[in-house]
Structure formats: structure tokens, C-alpha cells
Amino acid sequence: MTYFFSKMKSPVGELTLVAGDHSLIAVLWEADLHGRVRLPTLEAAGTHPILLATEAQLREYFCGNRKVFRLPIEFHGSDFQIKVWRALQTIPYGTTRKYSELASLIGSPKAFRAVGHANGRNPISIVVPCHRVIGTNGKLTGFGGGIKAKAFLLNLESQSHWLDHPEQASL
Numbered sequence: 001m002t003y004f005f006s007k008m009k010s011p012v013g014e015l016t017l018v019a020g021d022h023s024l025i026a027v028l029w030e031a032d033l034h035g036r037v038r039l040p041t042l043e044a045a046g047t048h049p050i051l052l053a054t055e056a057q058l059r060e061y062f063c064g065n066r067k068v069f070r071l072p073i074e075f076h077g078s079d080f081q082i083k084v085w086r087a088l089q090t091i092p093y094g095t096t097r098k099y100s101e102l103a104s105l106i107g108s109p110k111a112f113r114a115v116g117h118a119n120g121r122n123p124i125s126i127v128v129p130c131h132r133v134i135g136t137n138g139k140l141t142g143f144g145g146g147i148k149a150k151a152f153l154l155n156l157e158s159q160s161h162w163l164d165h166p167e168q169a170s171l
Contacts, residue, residue, distance in 0.1 A: 004051060005017060005044060012152055015028065019054070026123040029149070037123040083106050084102065093157055096133065099113075099133055131145075
């Protein structure tokens with residue numbers, strides 16, 4: 001299968017949007033770690049309907065006008081990863097969950113570290129809201145887009161003041 005990509009500028013940096021024929025496959029960060037999301041060779045396709053819809057919905061989200069994404073998505077990962085990524089989709093806009101809460105939600109309460117690892121491999125950033133998962137102590141923890149991006153997204157959604165309290169962020 002051929003995957004197509006386009007790039008968009010956003011308040012959290014340049015994002016690379018990746019789609020198959022009929023679904024969104026990935027939203028990648030400008031400084032994404034090599035190999036975090038494994039994809040075949042990509043073909044540029046700025047007029048792909050899924051990519052255009054994704055960009056439009058992300059723009060609405062960044063303007064504060066979209067709380068739920070309505071895009072066909074397709075996950076590629078292990079059964080456990082997919083279970084975690086589906087659970088991420090249940091976290092409401094403007095709220096957060098701890099890794100331990102997410103582990104309990106998927107029926108594996110002791111697997112919070114594995115949940116954290118799967119969360120870090122989420123290929124569809126922002127649309128599948130891995131940024132809504134925080135550390136057990138309530139602090140912001142590692143994030144593919146960086147802690148500042150995570151703080152920005154949480155602030156956008158909740159109007160809390162993560163950005164005004166850098167002591168809440170930890171690596």
C-alpha cells in the first residue's frame with residue numbers, strides 16, 4: 001500500500017500528516033524521533049482528501065473551534081498498542097488521565113509502564129490525544145512533540161495554566 005503525506009504549519013511546529021487510501025495513518029512531529037513510528041516510503045500528495053480534511057480539522061482545533069476529530073483513522077501496531085490507542089480516544093477534551101488510570105481502563109492495571117510505552121508510540125498525535133496522559137504525580141511527562149507542545153495542547157483544551165507553571169513539567 002502507498003501512503004501519502006503533506007506538511008502543515010501549526011502553533012506546535014510543522015506537522016507531517018500521513019494517510020492511506022481511505023484513512024489517516026499518522027500525525028508526526030517536526031522533530032519526531034527516527035523510528036518512533038515506522039512507515040514505508042511516502043509519496044507527497046497535498047490534495048489527498050483525508051490529508052485535506054485532517055489539516056482543516058487540526059486548524060479548527062488550534063483555533064479552539066473543534067473538540068472532537070471526525071476522521072477515518074487506521075492503527076498499525078501490536079494488539080496491546082492498539083488497545084491503548086483506542087483508550088486514548090475515550091479521554092474527553094479538556095481532561096487528563098494518569099498512566100495508571102489508562103492501564104486500569106484497558107483491564108491491565110499493573111501495566112502502566114507498558115501503557116506509557118504504547119502511548120509514546122501513538123502514531124496519530126493530537127487526533128488520538130496522547131497529550132492528555134500525565135504522570136502519576138500530576139506533572140507533564142515525556143511527549144513526542146516535546147513538553148512545551150504538550151503544555152500548549154493541554155492549555156488550549158483546558159485553559160489551565162500549564163505554560164504559566166513550568167515547575168509542573170518534567171522530562
